[in-house]
Amino acid sequence: xxxxxxxxxxxxxxxxxxxxxxxxxxxxxxxxxxxxxxxxxxxxxxxxxxxxxxxxxxxxxxxxxxxxxxxxxxxxxxxxxxxxxxxxxxxxxxxxxxxxxxxxxxxxxxxxxxxxxxxxxxxxxxxxxxxxxxxxxxxxxxxxxxxxxxxxxxxxxxxxxxxxxxxxxxxxxxxxxxxxxxxxxxxxxxxxxxxxxxxxxxxxxxxxxxxxxxxxxxxxx
Amino acid sequence: xxxxxxxxxxxxxxxxxxxxxxxxxxxxxxxxxxxxxxxxxxxxxxxxxxxxxxxxxxxxxxxxxxxxxxxxxxxxxxxxxxxxxxxxxxxxxxxxxxxxxxxxxxxxxxxxxxxxxxxxxxxxxxxxxxxxxxxxxxxxxxxxxxxxxxxxxxxxxxxxxxxxxxxxxxxxxxxxxxxxxxxxxxxxxxxxxxxxxxxxxxxxx
Amino acid sequence: xxxxxxxxxxxxxxxxxxxxxxxxxxxxxxxxxxxxxxxxxxxxxxxxxxxxxxxxxxxxxxxxxxxxxxxxxxxxxxxxxxxxxxxxxxxxxxxxxxxxxxxxxxxxxxxxxxxxxxxxxxxxxxxxxxxxxxxxxxxxxxxxxxxxxxxxxxxxxxxxxxxxxxxxxxxxxxxxxxxxxxxxxxxxxxxxxxxxxxxxxxxxxxxxxxxxxxxxxxxxxxxxxxxxxxxxxxxxxxxxxxxx
Numbered sequence: 001x002x003x004x005x006x007x008x009x010x011x012x013x014x015x016x017x018x019x020x021x022x023x024x025x026x027x028x029x030x031x032x033x034x035x036x037x038x039x040x041x042x043x044x045x046x047x048x049x050x051x052x053x054x055x056x057x058x059x060x061x062x063x064x065x066x067x068x069x070x071x072x073x074x075x076x077x078x079x080x081x082x083x084x085x086x087x088x089x090x091x092x093x094x095x096x097x098x099x100x101x102x103x104x105x106x107x108x109x110x111x112x113x114x115x116x117x118x119x120x121x122x123x124x125x126x127x128x129x130x131x132x133x134x135x136x137x138x139x140x141x142x143x144x145x146x147x148x149x150x151x152x153x154x155x156x157x158x159x160x161x162x163x164x165x166x167x168x169x170x171x172x173x174x175x176x177x178x179x180x181x182x183x184x185x186x187x188x189x190x191x192x193x194x195x196x197x198x199x200x201x202x203x204x205x206x207x208x209x210x211x212x213x214x215x216x217x218x219x220x221x
Numbered sequence: 222x223x224x225x226x227x228x229x230x231x232x233x234x235x236x237x238x239x240x241x242x243x244x245x246x247x248x249x250x251x252x253x254x255x256x257x258x259x260x261x262x263x264x265x266x267x268x269x270x271x272x273x274x275x276x277x278x279x280x281x282x283x284x285x286x287x288x289x290x291x292x293x294x295x296x297x298x299x300x301x302x303x304x305x306x307x308x309x310x311x312x313x314x315x316x317x318x319x320x321x322x323x324x325x326x327x328x329x330x331x332x333x334x335x336x337x338x339x340x341x342x343x344x345x346x347x348x349x350x351x352x353x354x355x356x357x358x359x360x361x362x363x364x365x366x367x368x369x370x371x372x373x374x375x376x377x378x379x380x381x382x383x384x385x386x387x388x389x390x391x392x393x394x395x396x397x398x399x400x401x402x403x404x405x406x407x408x409x410x411x412x413x414x415x416x417x418x419x420x421x422x423x424x425x426x
Numbered sequence: 427x428x429x430x431x432x433x434x435x436x437x438x439x440x441x442x443x444x445x446x447x448x449x450x451x452x453x454x455x456x457x458x459x460x461x462x463x464x465x466x467x468x469x470x471x472x473x474x475x476x477x478x479x480x481x482x483x484x485x486x487x488x489x490x491x492x493x494x495x496x497x498x499x500x501x502x503x504x505x506x507x508x509x510x511x512x513x514x515x516x517x518x519x520x521x522x523x524x525x526x527x528x529x530x531x532x533x534x535x536x537x538x539x540x541x542x543x544x545x546x547x548x549x550x551x552x553x554x555x556x557x558x559x560x561x562x563x564x565x566x567x568x569x570x571x572x573x574x575x576x577x578x579x580x581x582x583x584x585x586x587x588x589x590x591x592x593x594x595x596x597x598x599x600x601x602x603x604x605x606x607x608x609x610x611x612x613x614x615x616x617x618x619x620x621x622x623x624x625x626x627x628x629x630x631x632x633x634x635x636x637x638x639x640x641x642x643x644x645x646x647x648x649x650x651x652x653x654x655x656x657x658x659x660x661x662x663x664x665x666x667x668x669x670x
Contacts, residue, residue, distance in 0.1 A: 086290050417657045
């Protein structure tokens with residue numbers, strides 16, 4: 001297994017997304033409109049919006065983040081996967097490259113949605129360092145589990161709803177951690193327990209993805 | 222050989238020698254493409270054995286065997302949002318070759334001017350040719366072509382023969398699935414005819 | 427004893443135990459605080475136990491399938507999920523019906539309740555995934571992987587909800603199954619746990635039998651002289667028309 005192959009694969013994945021703009025042009029605006037509609041539905045109650053803002057942000061990231069992993073990838077579709085397989089690229093390497101590029105894109109999604117949340121909901125901005133770490137942990141776990149779920153549902157009919165159905169319940173710890181870190185910052189509580197929990201979640205998910213990559217591709221065709 | 226619960230190939234005994242170009246022909250649905258995928262180690266035969274380059278199951282699916290096989294199917298496996306050059310440069314990078322060699326291969330199949338066009342903007346024939354460029358780039362010891370003449374214009378048909386000859390000259394083996402025996406004649410050392418998943422005829426072209 | 431006789435024994439055992447458990451639930455002493463409502467416990471607690479048992483069985487069967495690639499493990503895994511999803515739904519429904527009059531709400535953020543609801547959703551996803559895949563081998567492989575991931579992730583999910591609750595407010599609400607239970611009630615509860623477990627075993631056996639019968643039918647169609655895929659294609663007959 002040659003880990004140096006991850007880099008050209010990630011570069012190709014990101015370049016393809018940069019060209020197609022699937023995430024930038026559809027997922028992000030869709031998610032932003034979700035934040036806006038939720039705020040309107042809750043009502044123009046400023047203190048209430050301020051309190052629910054972070055929860056809304058992470059709920060939206062969780063729900064819409066799955067779409068990032070459903071985009072057209074370089075190594076995720078059967079014929080391209082076969083080309084890579086015949087080039088001797090290990091399925092584990094292919095999975096790592098897909099999960100890593102999804103994580104990068106999810107960080108991009110979060111980076112756009114955070115200012116949108118700040119503008120619409122005006123949440124208290126404290127403990128930003130811990131929140132940034134939490135955001136990275138969410139992106140890693142969501143990117144990895146989403147990629148795994150996308151592989152599990154490859155070429156099935158209802159995969160656009162199956163992937164979120166698999167991902168959402170299992171990534172609950174990540175959302176709870178992100179929200180609690182923000183809430184804890186307001187009361188000066190330590191973020192560490194929650195960051196550790198999110199990290200533990202990520203480790204389990206990434207391990208599962210690494211172990212599943214080979215058996216999954218064995219039956220990809 | 223079955224796919225899911227469907228039987229596709231049965232009682233097939235085929236040997237392809239090094240330095241040989243073998244044609245496979247037969248009506249639609251006769252299992253030609255499935256045969257190619259079995260030879261490419263992408264499908265494991267449910268019964269029977271498969272030896273490639275002196276290795277047998279499960280050894281044939283190891284990366285060092287697979288790296289010596291190129292399969293150019295109906296869908297050449299291009300990412301539609303990447304240009305032809307970027308698609309082939311990825312293949313080059315993953316095989317430890319230079320980006321320049323990818324562009325050279327594209328030029329060899331007459332796509333130098335189209336290299337920077339996204340694959341989605343290319344015609345079926347151009348994408349087919351870029352598949353042949355991949356075969357030139359990777360220099361396989363086993364080349365598997367699935368109906369390479371389809372969608373190619375008359376001028377670029379000799380390209381298939383040229384690519385096959387190149388592999389043959391290096392001592393590699395080529396299997397070509399084709400409906401166009403006239404077009405491929407002269408380059409095939411042997412022709413197999415598949416009908417309904419069984420071998421019905423074998424002879425010289 | 428033949429297989430069908432053994433099946434009959436387990437079916438009869440399941441039915442009679444459930445009847446006994448039902449009678450027990452009606453005859454058990456009435457709860458002083460909650461009255462007859464508390465009798466829901468005799469359904470609620472055994473269902474919850476079965477929900478976890480069945481998904482654990484799926485975990486074991488999924489691992490076994492990945493190791494052996496034997497069809498029967500896949501059959502056991504899916505059968506257990508189907509029965510498990512039913513009992514998870516029963517747990518949630520009875521819990522909600524019980525919670526409304528006792529707690530005043532249909533839903534409470536009790537960690538066990540939240541985790542059970544998430545279990546229900548994930549395993550619905552498992553069944554949805556299976557429906558979407560035609561090839562039996564691919565289906566078995568992918569669902570085995572999901573069967574493992576879902577179960578391994580559940581303790582972490584549960585832990586996160588417990589933490590979240592403890593930070594907000596201590597769980598002081600009236601809990602089902604208080605430690606000091608009347609011995610009569612406890613006896614009936616245990617009888618029902620046994621009855622439900624035997625019922626689970628009977629249902630899973632039946633479901634596995636169905637899966638096996640389906641596979642046998644497919645295999646029978648797959649003998650060596652069964653038609654090959656290509657036999658379905660014949661030469662077109664309208665060629666002369668086109669020639670004109």
